[in-house]
Amino acid sequence: MKTADLLERLAENPAPVKSATGGLAVAIAAGGLVSFAAMLAFFGFRPDLAAAIHTWTYWVKFAYPLLLAVITLRSAERLGRPGARARLGWELLPFAVIAVAALVQWTGAAPPERWELLWGHSHTVCPWRIVALSLPLLAGCLWGMRRLAPTRPMLAGAAAGLFSGAAGAWIYAFACNEYSAVFVAVWYTVGMALVGLLGALIGRWVLRW
Amino acid sequence: MQFKALMLAALAGDAAAYRSLLTALTPHLRAYYAKRLSRRADAEDLVQETLIAIHVKRASYDPSLPFTAWLHAIARYKLIDHLRRSGVRRTLPIEEAEAVVAEENVDAAEAARDVEQLLARLPEKKRALVRDVKIEGLSTAEAAAKTGLSESAVKVNVHRSLRKLAEIVRRRS
Numbered sequence: 001m002k003t004a005d006l007l008e009r010l011a012e013n014p015a016p017v018k019s020a021t022g023g024l025a026v027a028i029a030a031g032g033l034v035s036f037a038a039m040l041a042f043f044g045f046r047p048d049l050a051a052a053i054h055t056w057t058y059w060v061k062f063a064y065p066l067l068l069a070v071i072t073l074r075s076a077e078r079l080g081r082p083g084a085r086a087r088l089g090w091e092l093l094p095f096a097v098i099a100v101a102a103l104v105q106w107t108g109a110a111p112p113e114r115w116e117l118l119w120g121h122s123h124t125v126c127p128w129r130i131v132a133l134s135l136p137l138l139a140g141c142l143w144g145m146r147r148l149a150p151t152r153p154m155l156a157g158a159a160a161g162l163f164s165g166a167a168g169a170w171i172y173a174f175a176c177n178e179y180s181a182v183f184v185a186v187w188y189t190v191g192m193a194l195v196g197l198l199g200a201l202i203g204r205w206v207l208r209w
Numbered sequence: 210m211q212f213k214a215l216m217l218a219a220l221a222g223d224a225a226a227y228r229s230l231l232t233a234l235t236p237h238l239r240a241y242y243a244k245r246l247s248r249r250a251d252a253e254d255l256v257q258e259t260l261i262a263i264h265v266k267r268a269s270y271d272p273s274l275p276f277t278a279w280l281h282a283i284a285r286y287k288l289i290d291h292l293r294r295s296g297v298r299r300t301l302p303i304e305e306a307e308a309v310v311a312e313e314n315v316d317a318a319e320a321a322r323d324v325e326q327l328l329a330r331l332p333e334k335k336r337a338l339v340r341d342v343k344i345e346g347l348s349t350a351e352a353a354a355k356t357g358l359s360e361s362a363v364k365v366n367v368h369r370s371l372r373k374l375a376e377i378v379r380r381r382s
Contacts, residue, residue, distance in 0.1 A: 007235065014267075
């Protein structure tokens with residue numbers, strides 16, 4: 001086809017464009033609802049939730065993934081817009097916060113108790129549960145990002161994955177009754193990083209255009 | 210900025226603005242790819258591919274950002290994608306091609322337009338001379354043969370024209 005003909009056809013009837021951010025938000029919200037429902041169905045709220053909210057470690061577990069989710073969602077959206085600047089910066093903040101919280105708890109504990117802080121009672125399942133709960137979010141996020149145009153699909157996929165992992169971890173935190181910030185710093189991070197890796201691998205294929 | 214205004218109208222569904230935008234962008238894209246690809250047919254294919262990408266991905270334009278940055282990033286993505294797919298090892302490895310393009314002024318398309326506007330300020334004969342020597346890259350001798358002027362007249366004319374253009378730019382900024 002001649003370029004001029006193509007141009008005419010493209011320009012024929014441009015429908016008004018809806019905000020791509022809106023589409024992304026809806027896709028993520030849908031994924032989040034599925035994740036939340038799955039959390040309730042498979043694990044349920046932790047029985048001691050009412051008591052736990054009075055401990056500082058509960059709020060660490062609440063805030064760390066939430067903060068990371070907010071920041072990485074923003075990065076993923078930026079990475080989906082050609083020509084927008086996307087620099088690593090704020091993404092490091094949540095990791096700094098959790099590292100400080102974990103260090104405070106670790107150094108404040110008596111040496112024999114430290115290993116219990118690290119291993120908890122669920123470290124063998126925790127990262128995998130986070131990965132599982134993140135999958136609906138990852139599907140929604142990647143689907144929503146296909147409307148954008150990431151010029152670096154793998155990196156954009158990694159950001160989408162980190163976001164999904166963080167959001168999944170935040171949802172899992174309603175069910176998880178581990179009480180230590182050290183545990184969260186290690187095992188939650190492992191789970192979220194796995195989803196980030198998965199997002200990068202999938203994004204490399206599905207985010208190409 | 211003209212492109213951006215057209216783009217915003219197009220996003221709101223204005224077909225006439227959209228046609229003008231695509232029409233205005235096409236020669237810029239053609240120049241961009243022609244400069245970077247040896248085969249003309251490839252360049253034209255990429256122009257078309259990029260026009261389609263602009264169309265399909267127009268929702269990804271964020272109006273708070275410069276339009277040329279968006280356009281340039283899309284053109285570059287399509288170029289790299291093409292080089293990767295064709296698997297041709299050109300004189301530059303792909304990573305370097307990316308860097309070469311990235312270093313370039315983001316507003317290359319705008320700059321080309323500015324040059325045209327500037328040249329329009331010169332009298333016709335001098336304009337043709339500057340274009341031949343400074344843009345098309347003819348030698349002084351070739352330009353002299355083409356215009357029938359002596360070589361030194363060509364040199365003097367080009368020199369004076371450039372000085373005048375510099376003057377215009379200085380006054381503007």
